[in-house]
Amino acid sequence: MSLGGLYAITDSALLTDGKLLPYVEAALAGGASLVQYRDKSVDTVRRLEEATRLKELCGQYDAHLLINDDLALASQLQVGVHLGRDDGSLREARQQLGPDALIGATCHASLEYAEQAVAAGASYVAFGRFFPSVTKPGTPAATTGLLREARERFAIPIIAIGGITADNARQLYDAGADLLAVVHGLFGADSAAEVRRRALEFTALKIC
Ligand SMILES: Cc1ncc(COP(=O)(O)OP(=O)(O)O)c(N)n1
Numbered sequence: 001m002s003l004g005g006l007y008a009i010t011d012s013a014l015l016t017d018g019k020l021l022p023y024v025e026a027a028l029a030g031g032a033s034l035v036q037y038r039d040k041s042v043d044t045v046r047r048l049e050e051a052t053r054l055k056e057l058c059g060q061y062d063a064h065l066l067i068n069d070d071l072a073l074a075s076q077l078q079v080g081v082h083l084g085r086d087d088g089s090l091r092e093a094r095q096q097l098g099p100d101a102l103i104g105a106t107c108h109a110s111l112e113y114a115e116q117a118v119a120a121g122a123s124y125v126a127f128g129r130f131f132p133s134v135t136k137p138g139t140p141a142a143t144t145g146l147l148r149e150a151r152e153r154f155a156i157p158i159i160a161i162g163g164i165t166a167d168n169a170r171q172l173y174d175a176g177a178d179l180l181a182v183v184h185g186l187f188g189a190d191s192a193a194e195v196r197r198r199a200l201e202f203t204a205l206k207i208c
C-alpha cells in the first residue's frame with residue numbers, strides 16, 4: 001500500500017462547536033490521505049457517531065480513517081487504528097483487524113521500538129515530536145537525523161509528527177518522511193476555508 005502526503009489528526013479540544021465534520025472535509029478536499037479520529041473523551045455514543053460519519057466522509061474522498069487508541073471502536077467500524085506505546089498490543093490489533101488494516105505505531109525517537117512495531121505487524125511507524133507541540137508538549141523530541149536512519153532501515157511508510165506547519169515541513173519530507181501528521185498546524189485555523197488552504201499547502205510540498 002502506498003501512502004503519502006498529509007495525515008490529518010483531529011483533536012476534540014480544538015474541533016468544538018460543530019467544527020469536526022466541516023474541518024475534516026476541508027482537510028480531505030485539500031488532499032489529506034489519512035484521517036485519525038483522536039478524541040480522548042469517554043462518551044462512547046458520541047464517539048461511535050462521529051467516527052461513523054468520518055468513515056463515510058473519508059470514503060467519499062478515497063482516504064483512510066484510523067481511530068486513536070481504541071481498538072474496539074476500530075474493530076466495530078472496520079477501520080484502522082493508531083496505538084501509542086501504552087495503548088495495547090499491536091499484534092492483537094493485527095489479529096483482530098486482519099491483514100489489510102492500517103495499524104500505526106508511535107515510536108517517539110526510538111528505532112528499536114520501531115523495529116519491534118514492524119515485527120508486531122505495524123503498517124507504519126510514527127516518529128516525533130519534531131517541533132514544539134501545542135497539542136502534546138511533553139512528547140520526547142526526535143531529529144531529522146533519526147528520520148534519515150529510519151528511512152534506511154524501514155520499507156514501510158514513515159510518519160513525522162509534532163508541531164508541524166507548512167513552514168517547517170519541507171525538511172521532514174527531505175529527511176525521508178512519507179506522511180506528515182498534523183493537528184494544530186492544520187485544524188488550529190479559524191475557518192474551514194483556511195483548513196483547506198493549509199492542507200493544499202502541505203499537499204503541494206509533497207509533490208514538489
Ligand atoms: C500518527 C501519530 N503518531 C503519534 C501519535 C501519538 O500517539 P500516542 O503517543 O499514543 O499519543 P495520543 O495521540 O494517544 O495522545 C498519534 N496519535 N498519531
Ligand SMILES: Cc1ncsc1CCOP(=O)(O)O
Nearest residue numbers: 129133135136162163183184
Ligand atoms: C499526538 C502527538 N504525538 C506526538 S506529538 C503529538 C501532537 C501533534 O499535534 P500538533 O501537530 O498540534 O503538534
Ligand SMILES: [Mg+2]
Nearest residue numbers: 069083084087
Ligand atoms: Mg495513544
